[in-house]
Amino acid sequence: MTDKTFQLETLACPACAAKVESAVKKTKGVKEAEVLFNSSRVKFSFDESIVDTETIKNRIETLGYKVIGEK
Amino acid sequence: MLKLSKSKRVLISGILVAISFILKLSIGMHIVTSIFMIAAAIIAGYPILRNAIAAIRYGIVGIDALVSIAVIGAMSIGEYWEAAAVTFLFMFGDYLESRTIEKTRSSIKALLDLAPDSARVMRDGVEVEISPDEVIKGDLVIVRPGEKIPVDGTITEGNAYINQAAITGESIPVDRTVDQGVFSGGILESGYLIIRAEKVGDDTTFARILQMVEDAQDKKAHTQKFLEKFSKYYTPAIIVLALLVFIITRDLVLSLTLLVISCPGALVISTPVSIVAGIGNGARHGVLVKGGEIMERLGKIKVLAFDKTGTLTVGKPAVTRIKSYGIDENDLLRISAIGESYSEHPLARAVISYAEENLGDINDRPDNAEIIAGHGLKFYLDGISYLIGNRKLMNENSIDIGLQQDYIKSEEEKGQTVIIVADKSNVIGIISIADIVRDDAKDLIINLKHLGIRKIIMLTGDNERAAKAISSQLGIDEYHAELLPEGKVEVLKNFADEYGISAMVGDGVNDAPALASADLGIAIGGAGTDVAMETADVVLMSDEIRMLTHAIGLSRATVRNMRQNIIFALAVAAILLTGVLFKTVNLSFGMLVHELSVLLVIVNAVRLLRFGDKESRRKIAN
Numbered sequence: 001m002t003d004k005t006f007q008l009e010t011l012a013c014p015a016c017a018a019k020v021e022s023a024v025k026k027t028k029g030v031k032e033a034e035v036l037f038n039s040s041r042v043k044f045s046f047d048e049s050i051v052d053t054e055t056i057k058n059r060i061e062t063l064g065y066k067v068i069g070e071k
Numbered sequence: 072m073l074k075l076s077k078s079k080r081v082l083i084s085g086i087l088v089a090i091s092f093i094l095k096l097s098i099g100m101h102i103v104t105s106i107f108m109i110a111a112a113i114i115a116g117y118p119i120l121r122n123a124i125a126a127i128r129y130g131i132v133g134i135d136a137l138v139s140i141a142v143i144g145a146m147s148i149g150e151y152w153e154a155a156a157v158t159f160l161f162m163f164g165d166y167l168e169s170r171t172i173e174k175t176r177s178s179i180k181a182l183l184d185l186a187p188d189s190a191r192v193m194r195d196g197v198e199v200e201i202s203p204d205e206v207i208k209g210d211l212v213i214v215r216p217g218e219k220i221p222v223d224g225t226i227t228e229g230n231a232y233i234n235q236a237a238i239t240g241e242s243i244p245v246d247r248t249v250d251q252g253v254f255s256g257g258i259l260e261s262g263y264l265i266i267r268a269e270k271v272g273d274d275t276t277f278a279r280i281l282q283m284v285e286d287a288q289d290k291k292a293h294t295q296k297f298l299e300k301f302s303k304y305y306t307p308a309i310i311v312l313a314l315l316v317f318i319i320t321r322d323l324v325l326s327l328t329l330l331v332i333s334c335p336g337a338l339v340i341s342t343p344v345s346i347v348a349g350i351g352n353g354a355r356h357g358v359l360v361k362g363g364e365i366m367e368r369l370g371k372i373k374v375l376a377f378d379k380t381g382t383l384t385v386g387k388p389a390v391t392r393i394k395s396y397g398i399d400e401n402d403l404l405r406i407s408a409i410g411e412s413y414s415e416h417p418l419a420r421a422v423i424s425y426a427e428e429n430l431g432d433i434n435d436r437p438d439n440a441e442i443i444a445g446h447g448l449k450f451y452l453d454g455i456s457y458l459i460g461n462r463k464l465m466n467e468n469s470i471d472i473g474l475q476q477d478y479i480k481s482e483e484e485k486g487q488t489v490i491i492v493a494d495k496s497n498v499i500g501i502i503s504i505a506d507i508v509r510d511d512a513k514d515l516i517i518n519l520k521h522l523g524i525r526k527i528i529m530l531t532g533d534n535e536r537a538a539k540a541i542s543s544q545l546g547i548d549e550y551h552a553e554l555l556p557e558g559k560v561e562v563l564k565n566f567a568d569e570y571g572i573s574a575m576v577g578d579g580v581n582d583a584p585a586l587a588s589a590d591l592g593i594a595i596g597g598a599g600t601d602v603a604m605e606t607a608d609v610v611l612m613s614d615e616i617r618m619l620t621h622a623i624g625l626s627r628a629t630v631r632n633m634r635q636n637i638i639f640a641l642a643v644a645a646i647l648l649t650g651v652l653f654k655t656v657n658l659s660f661g662m663l664v665h666e667l668s669v670l671l672v673i674v675n676a677v678r679l680l681r682f683g684d685k686e687s688r689r690k691i692a693n
Contacts, residue, residue, distance in 0.1 A: 010169050010172065010173055012165060012168045012169035012172050013134070013165075013168065013336060013339070013340060013669075014299070014339040014340055014343060015133050015134050015334075015336070015339065016133075018131075018133075019126050019129075019131050019133050022129060022130070022131050023126075023129040023131065026129055026130065036288075036289035037289060037343050038176060038179075038288040038289050038343055038346070038347040039176075039285055039288055039289055041289075059129075062125045063122060063125050063126060063129075064118065064121065064122040064125065
């Protein structure tokens, strides 16, 4: 299990946050995900043998939210 | 066209909407008018539809899906104007919201920007500039005027005026010199320092404050959790309602309008924006509130318990009164200080620093001195022998204190510790020493009572006399003395049972159990004391205890702000809903009001950022 945090561009509505959260959660190999609305961050833990960060990043970006940083 | 930036998209569709509006008024619903409207709807609507489809693929029906359905529906029945207006308003509103919502987060962002970005250290005798993360414990760090201190450490060389606003919220610079501690994030206003690094990187006080503030802004308030649950049921309920309305009335426009205006945007955003603005305001004033739930509770405190030493008092004994017998007061003080220079006792240090404050540096040393443990000391100066200490010392040396007995007693009842000074045969003076109360403590207690705190108590490990003296001096309702740390927990619990929400204000390690067990733990002077900073729910970074009033006022203002937002959002939703059902509100107007209400909620939250700036400070005091 690996923990990762993405910094997104400013999330303007809690609905966006909810959307991103369930999209990340529903990704195969992702164990947990939490979107922090005020800091516009996604915290998640995932299994590296099933999914890589690039895939998760793409899923978020197809929803229309840019990932501008990670750590 | 597909790769337009959000702002350009809003601008272009806005121009198209404006042109089509003019055309509609001048030439009516001509084919040209319709083309402009359709173009506007497509440009503004494309990203909405794209996002909606992407979301639906993950099984999420969001607001963009509702808007997309409504717009497609409107286009299919030839309502081009509605389609254009709705898509434009939605995009424009979204754009404005993301711009204004950043404002609510600006205080916290400003704090993040204060993080030091470079450090100069000595490596192999050469000064090199590196990233603050690369500094190692024990490095000698050089800081010049205008630069930020990159580590927590102790000054080994130089002195400087340091602005510590980033940590304590207090922007008046403090004077620091050799052997004193400094914090990362402080800015040198003038001077020059070499600092031995003690805490670096993520361990510095400032880095940990940042981490706590960042975590705090997303710790949800009770109200927020409730609203999120509510909106979970609310949105599907509206879809069902819209369907029902369509089945009954066969009116597509009405059902679509219902869908769009019912999005709970303003309601869901009402609490997080207030909380983030409130926490940001606190952080700027050196008040760290660890999350939304705590922000809600802080204003509801009924019982407030203070620790004494270091919280209500400065925590350092100081001379409060001197009485001399047959000798000049200054001479008495000088003789005492010279004698005490031989001792390491905290009371001795109080005498010396008081003497130096009033008489200048005292460099003379006693000719000969002897410490009598538990009693005081005996010394010779200019051939005369002196005694300085407590009653026992006087008794053992057969000095009669009968004349001073009453004075000593009355001083002791005021919570003073008394030092008796005598020459070979007589008492020549009495020095009273006590831990002095903080300058702002008395005002604080008065202000707290104004704020409606029902019971203000003091819990201390100190003796009965000292406790009584301080508590009556400050106007505290009740005090409990000679308590062990567990004792404080128990007493506080009893008060909480009787009066309601309790808070403990303390400064350090021996308060940790009480801080943790109270409904709210409030630590004062948090910068530098790790235990207090970790255990407490609210941390006053500076030593200024009066910031407690700001904290409580801020909490109430934040809760009030949240309530205003919720009530406003609910009222707008109710009015729109009624308007739609009675067919007085159409699709585009509904969208306009909806977006406006979201914006107003955000703007209202932004007001919180100014709480406690001059004008409103008077309001709290009243």
